[in-house]
Amino acid sequence: MIDKLVPSLTAAMAGIEDGATVLVAGFGAGIPDTLLRGLLAQGARDLTLVVNAAASEEGPVSDLMAAGRVRKVVCSFVRAASTATKLHREGRLEIEMVPQGTLAERIRAGGAGIPGFYTPTAADTVLAEGRETRVIGGKLCLLEHAIEADVALVDAWEADRWGNLTHRATARNFNPVMAMAGRLTIVQTRHVVPLGTIPPQHVHTAGVFVDRVLHVPEGEAA
Amino acid sequence: MIEARDRLGIARRIAQDIPDGWFVNLGIGMPTAVSDYIPADREVIFHAENGVIGIGPAPAPEDADPYLVNAGVQPITLRTGAALVHHADSFAIARGGHLDLCVLGAFQVAETGDLANWAHGLSEPTKQIGGAMDLAVGAKRVWVAMEHGTRGGEPRLLPRCTYPLTARGVVRRIYTDLAVIDVTDAGFTVIEMVPGLDFDTLQSRTGATLRRG
Numbered sequence: 462m463i464d465k466l467v468p469s470l471t472a473a474m475a476g477i478e479d480g481a482t483v484l485v486a487g488f489g490a491g492i493p494d495t496l497l498r499g500l501l502a503q504g505a506r507d508l509t510l511v512v513n514a515a516a517s518e519e520g521p522v523s524d525l526m527a528a529g530r531v532r533k534v535v536c537s538f539v540r541a542a543s544t545a546t547k548l549h550r551e552g553r554l555e556i557e558m559v560p561q562g563t564l565a566e567r568i569r570a571g572g573a574g575i576p577g578f579y580t581p582t583a584a585d586t587v588l589a590e591g592r593e594t595r596v597i598g599g600k601l602c603l604l605e606h607a608i609e610a611d612v613a614l615v616d617a618w619e620a621d622r623w624g625n626l627t628h629r630a631t632a633r634n635f636n637p638v639m640a641m642a643g644r645l646t647i648v649q650t651r652h653v654v655p656l657g658t659i660p661p662q663h664v665h666t667a668g669v670f671v672d673r674v675l676h677v678p679e680g681e682a683a
Numbered sequence: 684m685i686e687a688r689d690r691l692g693i694a695r696r697i698a699q700d701i702p703d704g705w706f707v708n709l710g711i712g713m714p715t716a717v718s719d720y721i722p723a724d725r726e727v728i729f730h731a732e733n734g735v736i737g738i739g740p741a742p743a744p745e746d747a748d749p750y751l752v753n754a755g756v757q758p759i760t761l762r763t764g765a766a767l768v769h770h771a772d773s774f775a776i777a778r779g780g781h782l783d784l785c786v787l788g789a790f791q792v793a794e795t796g797d798l799a800n801w802a803h804g805l806s807e808p809t810k811q812i813g814g815a816m817d818l819a820v821g822a823k824r825v826w827v828a829m830e831h832g833t834r835g836g837e838p839r840l841l842p843r844c845t846y847p848l849t850a851r852g853v854v855r856r857i858y859t860d861l862a863v864i865d866v867t868d869a870g871f872t873v874i875e876m877v878p879g880l881d882f883d884t885l886q887s888r889t890g891a892t893l894r895r896g
Contacts, residue, residue, distance in 0.1 A: 488733045488770070489756030490749060541808040550808065558810050561732065562774030562817030569771040581820045582778060585851040587805060588816075618750075630750040630767060634733050637769040665769070 491632030497521030515545035570607035572641025613643025624671025737765030778821035785822035819850035838890030
């Protein structure tokens with residue numbers, strides 16, 4: 462029998478190693494906040510976080526960085542006041558800036574077995590300096606490498622024991638693509654439903670991309 | 684007296700030029716307000732980079748759903764006919780030429796259509812690329828909404844951008860508090876000035892040579 466439900470946050474986060482690359486989904490909504498707190502408690506160090514925004518001075522992503530557990534963050538957005546910027550100034554954090562669409566596509570490529578791709582995005586900017594470009598169809602394009610990750614932290618609205626997921630409204634964002642790209646994909650879900658409850662045509666993330674499911678009911682935190 | 688447009692006035696002016704049936708992405712900041720001014724008889728579909736196709740009006744504060752936000756993480760509603768997609772599909776929309784228009788804010792625009800809107804310099808700590816590089820390269824056309832000059836009186840319309848570029852040669856039209864300016868093969872061409880403004884005054888506040896449209 463396939464049952465991906467795990468009984469505790471500790472069980473959900475077990476085995477994440479030092480040096481891991483961790484995808485962190487979310488964009489205003491759909492942030493796997495309980496799992497991030499679990500990662501803080503779990504203790505893995507020297508992490509590379511791949512997350513759209515490292516723009517805050519508080520919250521679970523900021524807490525991980527402030528605790529000195531993150532070596533590098535790959536993101537599309539930082540602010541002057543954010544924890545990432547502060548640590549970067551102190552020489553304690555590497556920041557790789559990536560255009561948001563390129564970030565999403567690099568992750569998608571990682572999950573889809575596509576090692577790299579060319580895109581016009583950023584090809585004529587400082588982000589392309591020292592990197593491979595070529596003209597395709599008359600357009601200058603930049604080679605981008607897929608992002609393959611050891612771990613993906615994902616948020617869902619509903620999940621069944623096979624790991625089939627739905628995501629509510631704009632809480633979908635990076636969640637389905639990051640689920641594809643993690644070698645170990647861990648999900649926190651608001652609701653656990655019996656297998657077969659989610660109509661097949663309404664599954665947003667197929668269970669084959671998911672390894673572990675933790676039930677985090679509304680109002681409950683780690 | 685020069686009747687300069689305020690930020691909402693710029694948004695209202697842009698809305699007049701968006702025809703029925705277009706699929707449009709609005710950047711964070713001044714552009715976001717454009718959707719409030721689309722005439723009721725036009726059906727325009729607004730895209731948000733976090734996967735929304737068909738943004739509706741802003742909800743009353745008590746009706747805000749934390750699961751439903753725009754690219755600026757402000758609460759939104761969905762209009763009838765809306766669709767939701769994940770981030771890679773949302774950027775396939777942005778990068779794949781599916782948007783008729785993207786309206787972006789800018790720090791600087793060059794007479795060649797170069798756009799600078801993500802950093803004042805590479806050493807500056809604030810770096811906000813977000814989806815701008817994808818949208819600027821991928822949309823069928825890019826319009827810019829911005830103040831004509833900086834608060835310190837420095838021009839933002841220049842022969843060449845001094846800030847790091849978002850994309851090269853992509854801006855087609857600029858809406859400022861003072862004018863509407865097309866970017867053509869010949870450079871900046873003024874197609875409209877606010878009441879009370881004369882061409883020489885506009886030229887004096889612009890860092891590149893203007894042509895009369």
